[in-house]
Amino acid sequence: MDQPKIPLDLILASLAEDTEKAQARVTKVSEVLLSELSTEIASTPYDVVYEEDRVRLKHYRLEGEARLKTPLLVVYALINRETMLDLQPDRSVVKNFLRDGIDLYMVDWGYPSRKDRFLTIDDHVNGYLDHAVDFIRRKHNLPRINLMGICMGGSFCVMYAALHAEKVKNLITTVTPTHFDTDTGLLHIWMKALDADRIVDTFGNIPADLMNLGFLLLNPARLMIDKYIGFLENADNKPFVENFVRMEKWIFDSPDVPGETFRQFINDCYKKNLLIQSKMKLGGKRVDLKKITMPLLNFYGMYDHLVPPAACEQLTRHVGSRDTEDVNLDTGHIGIYVSSKSQREFAPKIARWLMERDEPDGRPASKGAAIVNFTPGKAAGGKGRPAPARPPKKKRLQGERLRPAKRAVNK
Amino acid sequence: MDETQQGQAPDGLFPPDWIKAGADLWTSLLKMVPPPTGTAAGPSTQKPPRNRSLESMETALKMWQSLSTTMSDPAVASAASKSLDALPDLFLKVAEASWDTCFQIQKGNIEKAGKIGRKVEAYHFENLDQEFFKTLKDIYEKEIRQFFYIPQLGLTRFYQERMNLLFDKLALLKATSAEFFSLLNLPFEQTAKVMQQEVEKLAQQGKVPKQAKEYYNLWVKILEGHFMTLFKSPEYNQALGEMFNQLSEFIIAKNEVVQDILQLLPVPTHKEVDALYRDLHQLKKRVRELERQLNPD
Secondary structure, three states: OOOOOOOHHHHHHHHHHHHHHHHHHHHHHHHHHHOOOOOOOOOOOEEEEEEEOOEEEEEEOOOOOOOOOOOEEEEOOOOOOHHHHEEEOOEEHHHHHHHOOOOEEEEEOOOOOHHHOOOOHHHHHHHHHHHHHHHHHHHHOOOOEEEEEEOHHHHHHHHHHHHOHHHEEEEEEEOOOOOOOOOOOHHHHHHHHOOHHHHHHHHOOEOHHHHHHHHHOOOHHHHHHHHHHHHHHOOOOHHHHHHHHHHHHHHHOOOOEOHHHHHHHHHHHHHOOOOOOOOOEEOOEEOOHHHOOOOEEEEEEOOOOOOOHHHHOOHHHHOOOOEEEEEEEOOOOOHHHHOHHHHHHHHHHHHHHHHOOOOOOOOOOOOOHHHHHOOHHHOOOOOOOOOOOOOOEEEEEEOOOOOOOOOOOOO | OOHHHHHOOOOOOOOHHHHHHHHHHHHHHHHHOOOOOOOOOOOOOOOOOOOHHHHHHHHHHHHHHHHHHHHOOHHHHHHHHHHHHHHHHHHHHHHHHHHHHHHHHHHHHHHHHHOOOOOOOOOOOOOOOOHHHHHHHHHHHHHHHHHHHOOOOOOOHHHHHHHHHHHHHHHHHHHHHHHHHHHHHHHHHHHHHHHHHHHHHHHHOOOOOOOHHHHHHHHHHHHHHHHHHHHOOHHHHHHHHHHHHHHHHHHHHHHHHHHHHHOOOOOOOHHHHHHHHHHHHHHHHHHHHHHHHHOOO
16 A cells, blocks of 8 residues: 655645745734733723722713613622723723613722631622622612622622522623533533642632633643644734733733632532522521522523533523523633624623613612511512512523634633 | 680671770870969969860860770670661662662653554543552652651751651652643643544545644644543543642641741741631621621611
8 A cells, every 4th residue: 555645845835935924924023012012901991989808899980871770780700800891992891881871880809818818708798799789779779789790700699699689680690600510511520529628728818820720721722822823823913912912911810719718619519519409508598599589691601611501501490580581602701701793792682681671669779778678588579579570481592693702712 | 716806896897906096096185185274373272264175175085985995895886886787778778769760660661662653542541540650659658758757856856847748748749740740741642643643544535734734723623632531531630639639738838847937037927817817807707797786777
C-alpha cells in the first residue's frame, strides 16, 4: 500500500506566505497596542444610595421617566462582579434596561476581606439583601419590588423570595442553579468531590485566583490556549482588542468568597441538594419553595457548562407560583448577557414581561410593615400576598435562538 | 590474651596507645596554662579576678582530658565503636531508597518507550492510575518521611516539630502536584499521537488541509475532547481532591511556622485576628436582633 502523501510543499508555501502577511500585521498590531485604548468597564452613571459594611447599593440614573412603576433590583453572584452587566457601552444589559424605562438598582457585594470570613448565606440573604430591599421599598413607598438574580445571586434571590415573599412582586432568575444533583456540568462533578470544610478552614475566604484557576481548568484548551490564539489573530483590530481587554478585566477582577458562605453553598447545595427539596435552612428558617407565589421568569443557557440547564429547569416545577415561564436560550453562561443578539432580545424580553405585571399593588408601603406582619407559616395566600396579576400559566420556551458569544470566555 | 590485648577495643578502632597519648596531651596542655597573677600592690587576702577566656580554655581542656581517659575504658570504647558501626547501615538504607527511586524511574521510562508505535485510541487514556507517582510517594512515605518525625527534645522542640512538619507537607505537596500536573499533560501527549493518525487518515482520503490554521483547529478540537474525557475520569477527580488536600495541609503547616515567627514581632497573628472577627460578627448579629426587638417598625 502506498504511503499517503502529505503536501508538505504546499503547507510550507502557505506558511511562507503567512509569514509575509505577518510582518505587515505585526506593524499594525504594535500600532494598536501602543495606541490609546478605550477599555473602561461599568461606565453607565449611577449613585451609591445605600451602604452597609462592604456592600453597596447602586442606583442607575434614568435619562427619562421610568416606564415601570416598580423598580428592579439586580443581585449578582459573589463570584466575579456585577460589572459584567455593563461591560461595554454597546453591550450593556444595564443600558438596555434603562432604555426600556426600568428604574434599576444593583447590589455591589464589594471585596470581602478576612473580616468577612464568618459571614454566612443567612447574613447575605436575610441581612444585606433584605436591608437593600427594605431601603428601596421605603424610598419608593412600595410594599414590593421586582427582583432579578444572576447565577449564585439568583440562588440567593430564590431563597429571599421564599423567606420574604411579601416583599417581592416579580422574580426573575437567570442562569440560576437550584437543582445541584446533576452530573451534566463538570463543576457539579468537581464540587461534590471537594472537601469544602478543609478548604475553608485552611484559606478563611476562598481566594479568587484559586477559583479563577478552577474555572480555567474547566476547558483549558479553549480558555487558556485558543482564546489567546484568537486574540493574537485579531490583535490588529482595535475594537476587538478593546472588547477583549474589557472581558479580561472583568474575568480577573474577582473578589474572594466569604469562607462560611462558600462552605454552606457547597455542603448544603452542591452536596446535599437541599434548596430544590425545600430543606435548606437560613437563620433557623426553612426555605420553602412553595412560598414563592409571585410570577417567576427563569432564564438559562442551552450551552452553559457552568450551570447547565439540568441545574436550572426544575425550579419552576417546585415553586408555589402558577405564573412561571422557562426560557432556554441558545447560548452559554455569559453569552446571555454579552452576546450581541441577546442585547436585542434578553433585556427587552424582561422589560416586556415586567411591564405586563406592573399593575399597582393597591397597598401603600408603610415603613417595615411587611417585616412586622410577615409570618412565614401563614404567608401563602395570606395578608399582603395579592393573587397573581396575570391568569395563571406555566410556559416553557425552548431555544429562543439567541446566538452564543463568538469567542469563548471563561465563565 | 594479655591485659593489654583485653583492654583494646574489639575492632581496634581506638588503640590504647593513641588514647593514652591523647590524655597525656590534654594533661600537659593544662599544665601550661599560666597561674593567676597577683595585683601590683602585692599579695592580698582576696583572690584576684580570673581571666574568663583562660577559665573557658581550662574547662575545655579538662573535658577533653576526661573524654580521653573515658575512652581508654574498653567498655566505653566498645560502645562508641558500635555506634559508629551503625552509621554505614544508615547510609546504606538511604542509598537503597535512592536506588529504588532511580530504578522505578527507569522502569517507568522503559515501559513508556515500549509503547511507542502502538495504535492510539482517541479520547481514551491508558494507565491513568499513575503507578509511577504512587511508587515515588510510597518510597518517600516509607523510607524518608519518618526522619521528619524523630522526637524533638529540649526548649525548642515544638518549634522544630512544626518546622519538620512543614518540610514533610512540602515534600508531599510536591509529589501530589507532580502527579496532578502529569495528568494535565496526558491530553497533550495523547493529542499529538491522535493528530498523527488523523492526518494520515485525511491523507489517505486525499483531504489533507493546506492551511496551518486548519491543523491547529483540528489539534485544539482533539485536545479539548481529551481534556473533557480526562476531567470526567474518577482518577482525575481523585488527583484533584488529593492535591487540594495536600495544598491545605501544606498551608496549615506553613501558617503554624509563620505564627511562630510572628509571635516574635509586635503584630497580631491570624489566629488572634480571626478570633476577634468571629466575636465581632456574633456581636453584630446580636445587636441587629436586639434593634429589631426594640424597634420593630
